[in-house]
Amino acid sequence: MKRFILLLLFFIVAVFYAGTVGAAEDSKKMLILGFDGMDPVLLEKYMDEGLMPNFKRLAEEGDFKPLTTSMPPQSPVAWSNLITGMNPGGHGIFGFIARDPKTYLPYLSTSKTIGGDSTFEIGEWVIPFSKTETILLRKGKPFWEILDGNDVPATVIKIPANFPPNKSGAKTISGMGTPDILGTYGTFTFYTTKKIDDGEEVTSGSVVNIHFSNNSVKTKLTGPPNPFRVDKAETSLELNITVDPEHPVALIQVDDNEMLLKEGEWSDWAKVEFKFAPLQSLTGICRFYLMKVRPDFELYVSPINIDPFSPSATISTPDNYAAQMADGIGYFYTQGMPEDTKALDQDFLHNDDFLELSEFIKKERIRMLDMELKRFDSGLLFVYFSTTDPVQHMFWRNIDKEHPAYNPKEAAKYSNTIQNTYEAMDAVLGDTVKKIDDNTTLIVLSDHGFGPFRRYFHLNTWLKENGYINFTDKNLKSSGAFFENVDFNQTRAYALGFNGIYINLRGREGIGIVSDGREKEKLLDELIKKLEAVIDPATGEKVINKVYKSEELYSGEYVKDAPDLLIGYNRGYRASWETALGKVPEGLLGDNMKKWSGTHLWDYKLVPGVILSNRKIKTEGPALYDIAPTILQEFGIEKDKNMVGGPIF
Amino acid sequence: MNTINYVINSIFDLFFSPFSSIDPIYGLCAVSFLTTVIMLPIFKYTSNQEAIRRTKSRIMGHLLEVRLFKDDIRTVLSAQKNMLKYNMIYLKHMMKPLMFVMLPVVVIIIQTGLRYEYRPLHPGETAIVKVKLDNPGNLAGGGSGVLTAPEGLKIETPPLRVNGGEEIYWRIRAEKDGDYDLKFRTIDKEVSKRVVVGEKLTRISPEVLKGGLVNSFLYPGEPSLSGDSGMEYFEIAYPYGTVALFGWKIHWLVLFFILSLVFGFLLLKPFRVSV
Structure with missing residues (x-):
């Protein structure tokens, strides 16, 4: 009997102990705020100037270190390192752009659409028998999937490189990489009475010329192609615009929406429905911005975002989480990078319009954060803020007097824009700190730093000038996109994307001519030597800081898909936009006169991100791939065997 | 007409006032219940209850005939013809009470719509x-x-x-x-x-x-x-306006009809009404 009582007592104590330990583990909380592109040099400067008191307090009471970024330091790669705890060799994302070695054609690296091939045609109509599916190309287990597998609740909001989101029990909303309803990364529409030159190429947008009659015009808002039509004809909705004969105000009517806007005003979200066939339609949401009524009418329409209440693609886990979020905070930008840098770069938005848009997006993220903080009682919460990245890309020219696009008049107005954005992030941090308790581990981090993009480098042109690329038509001095005039039978190396060079390898590339082994290695060494010696005659500076072989940076199953060389540009330099698309233009280097004037596509050692925490960071040089193991350790979970990083605490 | 509207509005304002600050579904339940309570007696006293009961019995009888003589095609066809006939008679018996019921129902629907079709503006909107x-x-x-x-x-x-x-x-x-x-x-x-x-x-x-x-x-x-x-x-x-039932957003008019039908079936016996 005594033995039984002792056993019972032991059992009760054990259950009680397990319960208390479990409760302590359950209430463990970790909050991560991700600020894309927050730069350690600027952050330190602003902290020293007393402009970022909340960051300063966190750095003093906890810790602050540079955070080693990925190579290349491109957001999809960097965030994939963070998500998986692996380097690109493990997760398979090597940049914004990847290439099909057989065709030499580029594709967007993080997702692709498959299926939908089995169809039946009746006249003009197509009946699909198989489902079209978009798949995420990032490999590896995201940290929230591992947390969920260990019953740790996790909420991850807008993290890049997660479209469509990995299936898991965690609450996630996809971020950068999420398309609009046209399937693009964001296509705006611009309606104007101003004659736009037909030859002027508009990227990531379309221009519609309109003509008013009796102060009104009927035009169309273009939707996605109709998948139920043989000709995939574009769907559209009637868009009626009416202006007052005198006042700067316009009435915009589309679908069931009626919006009255003054000049310089953004509309609320408008829900639009594009009909494909009886009972088949697709809904999206968009915003209108009335730029000008007279003398020329100018109306900007945002890319049509996926409707969170009725998503045409998976944008959240569980499926209804996006709708729950929209129920809580209203409609929100579901598109990956909603700050429309392309519209600003091509003058379809002006600086102030863009900043107003950025402010709107920042407030939207704050509402998301606040909504989740209210019910954050255990587990992990991650919220991503994008604004710092596009603002630095577009306004760096105003803080850099050496920048070719520096304009003193414009700088006088916008030189504080980046600083203001950092200060706004400081306010976000300050408000957040007030809402968390002592039991919460807080990490604030960025994926990379930032710097000037003063001069562009046509890498393919350099390869041609040095005999590595040859043209089919020798009389032509340049080649268009996707290696239009490149003769791959006589090409040994080519560049695609922003930081990669591929060897035209026999057996791997479609028309490969370089043998694997000694010939390849010799070519790589030769290219490295020559590229690292390239000097800009205009400045006398090195264009490239360091060139890396993929094997020296990467490990894992997917190293085979990596570019053979990774170009680490020097401060101030970057691959040209033309290089990214496989163009070979004339000239080697040039001044970057675009508004897109800041960059991070350098040697990764030159653009680290930041990490701050309310706990001491024990690691000397913490890196992005250390974050996933750190999160797992915080909840007492072993890191995945494929993770290359380790805990920082 | 404005005076009549003023009186009707005031009555319904008073009716809905207890529900103004709570979930709108309660007000909708109440007005559906009220509709049923008003409609059933009107229906009862303006209809020929005996004839309705008799007609329904006939329809049931022919339905049974179809089941019992399903192998005899002539009997089945004859029963179906009779079922159609008595259905028409049933509809005829319904016409008179529906005429009486229609006006108050329309008034109730219009008044309910005034409160549920749209919602007030929120500050900032x-x-x-x-x-x-x-x-x-x-x-x-x-x-x-x-x-x-x-x-x-x-x-x-x-x-x-x-x-x-x-x-x-x-x-x-x-x-x-x-x-x-x-x-x-x-x-x-x-x-x-x-x-x-x-x-x-x-x-x-x-x-x-x-x-x-x-x-x-x-x-x-x-x-x-x-x-x-x-x-x-x-x-x-x-x-x-939106009304949600167990988290599902449903148009108020659909919910109103469903609730009125449910209350109607529940109150048929207590009110001793044949429909």
């Missing part, structure tokens, strides 16, 4: 205000008429005139809770329109139209515009 005029020439304020808003509402845009000023649009913003009067002035007339801002369930009238019996009956939320007002309508685009 905007809405488009629209007027349509008989004669755009008869305008004050430099050819656009003058719209004035009391404190608590803000007119955010200048007027937008369509078709030479026949239709005029403005955008207003609700600033704080309240029951306001927007005023629109032509050269010699001033017309008011009620604007409600708040979270409570209340009577919402999105438009006022020029009088006439039909318009006054169908749009009873506010007194109709007088014939000499010079206006066709004065309209505010309120947001649509």
Whole structure:
């Protein structure tokens, strides 16, 4: 009997102990705020100037270190390192752009659409028998999937490189990489009475010329192609615009929406429905911005975002989480990078319009954060803020007097824009700190730093000038996109994307001519030597800081898909936009006169991100791939065997 | 008609007042219950209950005939013919009570719609205000008429005139809770329109139209515009209201019919009604 009582007592104590330990583990909380592109040099400067008191307090009471970024330091790669705890060799994302070695054609690296091939045609109509599916190309287990597998609740909001989101029990909303309803990364529409030159190429947008009659015009808002039509004809909705004969105000009517806007005003979200066939339609949401009524009418329409209440693609886990979020905070930008840098770069938005848009997006993220903080009682919460990245890309020219696009008049107005954005992030941090308790581990981090993009480098042109690329038509001095005039039978190396060079390898590339082994290695060494010696005659500076072989940076199953060389540009330099698309233009280097004037596509050692925490960071040089193991350790979970990083605490 | 509307509005305002600050589903349950309680006795005393019962029995009898003699095609066809016949007779018996029931049901639906189809503006929200005029020439304020808003509402845009000023649009913003009067002035007339801002369930009238019996009956939320007002309508685009049942958003009219049917079936026996 005594033995039984002792056993019972032991059992009760054990259950009680397990319960208390479990409760302590359950209430463990970790909050991560991700600020894309927050730069350690600027952050330190602003902290020293007393402009970022909340960051300063966190750095003093906890810790602050540079955070080693990925190579290349491109957001999809960097965030994939963070998500998986692996380097690109493990997760398979090597940049914004990847290439099909057989065709030499580029594709967007993080997702692709498959299926939908089995169809039946009746006249003009197509009946699909198989489902079209978009798949995420990032490999590896995201940290929230591992947390969920260990019953740790996790909420991850807008993290890049997660479209469509990995299936898991965690609450996630996809971020950068999420398309609009046209399937693009964001296509705006611009309606104007101003004659736009037909030859002027508009990227990531379309221009519609309109003509008013009796102060009104009927035009169309273009939707996605109709998948139920043989000709995939574009769907559209009637868009009626009416202006007052005198006042700067316009009435915009589309679908069931009626919006009255003054000049310089953004509309609320408008829900639009594009009909494909009886009972088949697709809904999206968009915003209108009335730029000008007279003398020329100018109306900007945002890319049509996926409707969170009725998503045409998976944008959240569980499926209804996006709708729950929209129920809580209203409609929100579901598109990956909603700050429309392309519209600003091509003058379809002006600086102030863009900043107003950025402010709107920042407030939207704050509402998301606040909504989740209210019910954050255990587990992990991650919220991503994008604004710092596009603002630095577009306004760096105003803080850099050496920048070719520096304009003193414009700088006088916008030189504080980046600083203001950092200060706004400081306010976000300050408000957040007030809402968390002592039991919460807080990490604030960025994926990379930032710097000037003063001069562009046509890498393919350099390869041609040095005999590595040859043209089919020798009389032509340049080649268009996707290696239009490149003769791959006589090409040994080519560049695609922003930081990669591929060897035209026999057996791997479609028309490969370089043998694997000694010939390849010799070519790589030769290219490295020559590229690292390239000097800009205009400045006398090195264009490239360091060139890396993929094997020296990467490990894992997917190293085979990596570019053979990774170009680490020097401060101030970057691959040209033309290089990214496989163009070979004339000239080697040039001044970057675009508004897109800041960059991070350098040697990764030159653009680290930041990490701050309310706990001491024990690691000397913490890196992005250390974050996933750190999160797992915080909840007492072993890191995945494929993770290359380790805990920082 | 305006006086009748005023009385009916007041009765329903009183009825819905206990539900103004709670989940709108409760008010909808209550009005569905009330509808049933009113309709069943009207139906009972205006219909031939005995004939309805008899007709239903006949239909049931022929239904049974179909089941019992399913191998005899002639009997089955004959039973089906009779079922059709008695169904028509049943419908005939329904016509008279439905005539009596229709008017109060329509009144209840219109009154419920005034509270559930739209919701008040929330502080911070905007809405488009629209007027349509008989004669755009008869305008004050430099050819656009003058719209004035009391404190608590803000007119955010200048007027937008369509078709030479026949239709005029403005955008207003609700600033704080309240029951306001927007005023629109032509050269010699001033017309008011009620604007409600708040979270409570209340009577919402999105438009006022020029009088006439039909318009006054169908749009009873506010007194109709007088014939000499010079206006066709004065309209505010309120947001649509929502009613959720167990988290599912359902249109109030669908829910109203479902609830009324449920209550109807539950109360058939206590009221001793045959339908």
